[in-house]
Amino acid sequence: MSEMQSTRMSLEQIISTKWTVPIMQILLDGPARFSDLKRRLPLVSANVLTKRLRDLEQEDLLDRVCLPPPADRQAYILTPRGGDMRSVLEAIRALSQRWGEAP
Template identity: 45%
Template sequence: MPRRSYDQYCAVARALDAVGDRWTLLIARELLGGPRRYTDLHADLPGVSTDMLASRLKDMERDDLLTRRRLPRPGTASVYELTPRGRALLPVLAALADWGAPALDEQRPTDAVRAHWFAVPLLARLARHFADAPVRVVDVTLDEGAFHLVLDPDDPTTGHYADGPAPHPDTVLRMTAATCAALAHDRFTLAEALAAGWIDQSHPDDRTADPATA
């Protein structure tokens, strides 16, 4: 299929030629957390059809936003991962998250939620909070799941995140999805949330040991 274009000599138009189609930026959001299999992407993009997802992945590969590679044996699956050009979308998505935050009120009954969807706006907030502390890796745990952030206090746009807890986090934050959304969108600071008891912060060594390994 030929590439659609606005045919305007404008940087905004050129950017939208590549990422303006429905689902493209949300696929980038998912892949900012690291390589993902097609089935993982489909599971965490509720509402996208298999045909649409396959089409968008091909478009993004064509536009040098992502690449596909086969996992080493004995695995047979392929994974998609962002190119440097694709990873450069992090500040774009962070700005969109800030712009869209006022529309994120009460969670609607039809709203899907994944814990890691809060990661992009949290990167800058937590990098700012921990700028003067020896904290670079933060586990965030919600009822809906867990993810971790790798912070760069000097340049929050270069941080990254991934699903699940980190092997060696510096600190662990536990909260509800509503609290996480409010924190991610500057309705209060982490210091204020900790003081109010809305967030529980602990050291990784304080986590209860797994009974199976204790």
């Protein structure tokens, strides 16, 4: 087993870490800047959001990309590996909506 594989979090750890699923669900809709994520998740602190984004980037579930001019800012997008979780994230979103826990 390579060092990178041995340090990766399990899928269960990723999904159970607070704020990870909501962040990834937002990114299902397309690229989002830090400020967009913070606005859509007002209860998460900036420090926690930064940590979750770094963790997800380290796990190769999202990437930071530069937006084209005139924006010239960075945004976060799901990687192909993050996109592999689409069906799981959509199922969680649908169940949350059915139970009245999400908009």
